[in-house]
Amino acid sequence: MAYHSAKLLLLGSGELGKEVLIEAQRLGLYTVAVDRYPDAPAMAVAHKSHVINMTDADALYELIKTEHPDYIVPEIEALSTPTLEILEGEGFRVIPTARAARLTMDREGIRRLAAETLNLPTARYEFANSLQELEEAARHLGFPLVVKPIMSSSGKGQSVCYDPVDLKTAWNTAMEAGRVHNQRVIVEEFIAFDSEITVLTVRSKTGTVLCPAIGHRQVHGDYIESWQPHFLTPSQWDQAQFIARAITDALGGLGIFGVELFVTPERVYFSEVSPRPHDTGMVTMVSQSLSEFALHVRAILGFPVPPVDVLKPSASYAIKADHAYTNYRLNGVEDALQVPSTQIRIFAKPTTYPGRRVGVVLAQADTVDEARQRAQQARERITIQES
Ligand SMILES: Nc1ncnc2c1ncn2[C@@H]1O[C@H](COP(=O)(O)OP(=O)(O)OP(=O)(O)O)[C@@H](O)[C@H]1O
Ligand SMILES: NCC(=O)N[C@@H]1O[C@H](COP(=O)([O-])[O-])[C@@H](O)[C@H]1O
């Protein structure tokens, strides 16, 4: 006796993928988790898991041909995206599409699509293949500017430069930290925004649904806290919706996208987009009745996606490690959960390194400010200890 269901294969098995698999299993799917290291968070809930180098074209192709999933769901950027395009050509379903995975894997693909094809407002930018080219770009763009490896995420290898003397360090930082070794960076005008937001945008068979804006705060290019809803003027929300629809329509396919925008009083700028759930969207685990993970799975399966409202003002606060530990524990969870209306998700990553996210605190309150205070207060009661 067996219940036969579709098979979903997840490429990248971190904290976001873990929640996707939980939602997939709620709808009866068979789940396979894949990542570069064993005991990744989503592997703890998957029916089956594999450890491979997902940037290795042959290894990725072999695995997918063997598993033969109904849905291939990328969860990170650093994948062999040409392999996904080949597999899609052979009839496999890649979420949202193999082209979306390829274009968003490197900052150049998505930036050129947004700024040059779709004419969406972005920071002024150039690309550089050497320190000399970076210096040349800085002469055109002026200071401050932001330097990022063409392939990286969570702020890895990213620097803000205020002066020409900062460029050499920025170049070296980008070269050392890019997820896939690549001698190319994007150099961007620094936008002095008032706030930055993620607009979770769901492309479903029943149409495109936009979630209320999520505000967030990042330090060194990595998310620290997020909240929903985030106040925008009607004009800012109009601009945000226009950009979110334009970029997601251009990428196509079914699933959720995290559209990252910078908000200034007069103008909303496109920054980047994830064709998958977004880290700042973890707040939706408490703020919405269908989280970004539930919405992703519904859309992937072709099920209806209803309009999304915020149930109650909510916030999330990341728990990031300060040190590298091979054995560790979280202390203070009991104290943290004494803060009213809080929850915690512990990812159980097998090791830490400085800046690695190991958990997240979620909070609700009557106002966004209070939800943020609760999430932060609970976070501050937690410590990470070597064990
Ligand atoms: N041009 C810019 N002007 C001002 N701030 C910027 C600029 N580019 C990036 N930042 C800041 O750095 C953060 C991270 O940048 P970005 O989203 O491009 O990096 P990332 O490594 O892809 O991050 P993630 O994978 O977490 O989305 C932004 O959310 C923003 O706070
Ligand atoms: N901004 C992208 C993002 O948040 N991605 C999330 O972090 C994991 C990698 O974490 P790790 O680097 O700690 O292994 C990814 O697998 C994904 O869940």
Ligand SMILES: [Mg+2]
């Ligand atoms: Mg980003």
